[in-house]
Each structure stands twice: as C-alpha cells, then as structure tokens.
Amino acid sequence: MPSGAQERRAAILRLAGSSGLTSVDELSSTFGVTTSTIRRDLAQLQAAGRLARTYGGAMPLAHEAPLRQRNGEATEAKQAIARWAADQVRPGETVLLDSGSTTTALARELSHRSDLTVVTTGITVLHELAHADLQVECLGGALRQLSQGLVGPLTEAALERRTFDRAFLGADGVTAEHGICEADLEQTRLKELIAQRADHVYVLVHADKLGQRPFRAHTRLSPHWSLVTDDSADPVITAHFRARGHDVVVAGISSASG
Numbered sequence: 001m002p003s004g005a006q007e008r009r010a011a012i013l014r015l016a017g018s019s020g021l022t023s024v025d026e027l028s029s030t031f032g033v034t035t036s037t038i039r040r041d042l043a044q045l046q047a048a049g050r051l052a053r054t055y056g057g058a059m060p061l062a063h064e065a066p067l068r069q070r071n072g073e074a075t076e077a078k079q080a081i082a083r084w085a086a087d088q089v090r091p092g093e094t095v096l097l098d099s100g101s102t103t104t105a106l107a108r109e110l111s112h113r114s115d116l117t118v119v120t121t122g123i124t125v126l127h128e129l130a131h132a133d134l135q136v137e138c139l140g141g142a143l144r145q146l147s148q149g150l151v152g153p154l155t156e157a158a159l160e161r162r163t164f165d166r167a168f169l170g171a172d173g174v175t176a177e178h179g180i181c182e183a184d185l186e187q188t189r190l191k192e193l194i195a196q197r198a199d200h201v202y203v204l205v206h207a208d209k210l211g212q213r214p215f216r217a218h219t220r221l222s223p224h225w226s227l228v229t230d231d232s233a234d235p236v237i238t239a240h241f242r243a244r245g246h247d248v249v250v251a252g253i254s255s256a257s258g
C-alpha cells in the first residue's frame with residue numbers, strides 16, 4: 001500500500017483510470033487514510049489538472065491542452081466567430097466574457113470600443129483589455145492554470161451581484177445531446193450560473209469542437225442559447241442542434257480577414 005502522499009496520489013490516478021468514477025469513501029478504505037486526507041489528495045490532483053472532482057469522489061480526465069496551445073489553433077475560425085460576436089454588442093451594454101481562446105479573440109475585437117462594461121473570468125481576456133478605454137471588471141476566484149480562468153465559490157459569489165446584457169461562453173466540446181463539455185464540474189457549474197444572469201447567451205466554438213465530448217463534465221444547452229461556429233462546420237452536425245431548437249449561427253471565415 002502506498003505510504004507517502006505522492007505515491008498515494010499516483011495510485012489514486014491509476015485506480016481512477018482503471019475503474020472510472022471513484023468515491024472518497026472507497027479511496028479512504030483502500031488506502032487506510034481518513035476521508036479528509038483523500039479530499040486533500042483529490043484537491044491537489046484537480047488543481048494539477050489530473051482529475052475532475054465530483055460530488056463524493058473523482059473521475060479521470062482526458063488530456064486538457066493548455067490555453068497557450070489552444071490560442072494557436074483554428075485562428076481564422078476564432079477570428080470569424082469573434083467578429084460576429086462583437087457585432088452583436090450594443091453601446092452601453094454590460095457583457096460577460098468567459099475564459100478561453102475564442103473569448104480572448106472576442107476581447108481583442110472589443111478592445112477598440114469605449115462604450116461598454118466587460119466582465120470576465122479569463123486572465124487572457126483581462127490582458128487583451130488592460131489598456132482599453134472600457135469599464136473592465138474581473139469576477140475573481142481560484143485560478144485554473146490550464147484554462148487561465150477563474151472558478152470556485154468566490155467567482156460564484158461575485159456573479160450573484162451582477163447581471164449581463166450578453167454572455168459569451170467557451171467550451172472544450174459541445175454536442176446537441178449533452179450540451180457544453182468541460183474538463184471539470186466547477187467550469188460547467190459556472191457556465192450554468194452565468195447563463196442564468198444574462199439576457200442573451202452565446203456559446204462560441206469553432207467547428208472542430210462540434211459533436212465532441214472529450215471530458216465527462218457537461219451542462220445542457222438551453223434552447224434560448226445561441227451556438228456560434230464557423231463555416232467549416234459539418235451541416236449534418238449543425239442540423240442536430242437546430243433539430244433540438246437551438247439557434248445556430250455560422251460565421252464566415254472570409255469575413256474575419258476583411
């Protein structure tokens with residue numbers, strides 16, 4: 001039986017990978033330590049991006065690419081989506097930008113405006129708007145290193161004090177059946193809460209993410225949300241979303257370079 005914390009955490013990862021969903025009580029019994037110790041182990045593994053916490057346990061994660069890597073992927077598609085999204089924002093509005101590479105592209109589009117309030121959970125969004133002539137607010141919270149986004153109780157508490165004209169969300173994947181897919185439940189919960197505070201909600205995802213669910217944490221798409229993707233999207237996949245009542249917007253890549 002593993003004795004040190006590092007050995008125990010490595011064994012927890014192996015167990016979660018082989019058996020899937022793992023409970024705190026099961027892990028406590030397996031390793032002969034208290035449930036408090038197991039919870040600390042799971043918190044450390046989650047912070048390192050190795051496991052996703054669940055209610056009462058944990059589950060293995062697929063590989064989550066760091067935001068720095070994702071910023072260099074599907075650049076033209078993200079620019080097209082960002083250009084369309086920016087055109088929806090009206091003078092004087094208060095908008096929420098989620099963390100993510102596409103919302104960072106949207107922040108770049110909005111950085112030339114001077115008539116908005118932009119609230120965000122994304123560190124890279126803040127960087128893009130650091131010198132903009134806008135009212136910029138950050139919700140605060142715990143930093144997820146891989147996504148460069150803020151999550152957790154402090155983020156949720158700040159969110160309760162705000163409402164938004166529009167919210168722009170990112171996603172690791174999205175399907176018509178399961179909705180938005182993310183690497184952990186804190187992210188999906190936060191997106192649900194954001195959506196409840198906004199008059200208009202847009203999910204910004206380039207075509208490669210449509211029909212994909214690389215992780216096991218999800219939040220369902222409301223019929224009132226708009227899915228915004230690029231014109232390389234498979235029409236068969238977008239038809240699945242429309243069949244479920246979702247508004248689907250296809251942004252032309254050529255319009256992003258004009």
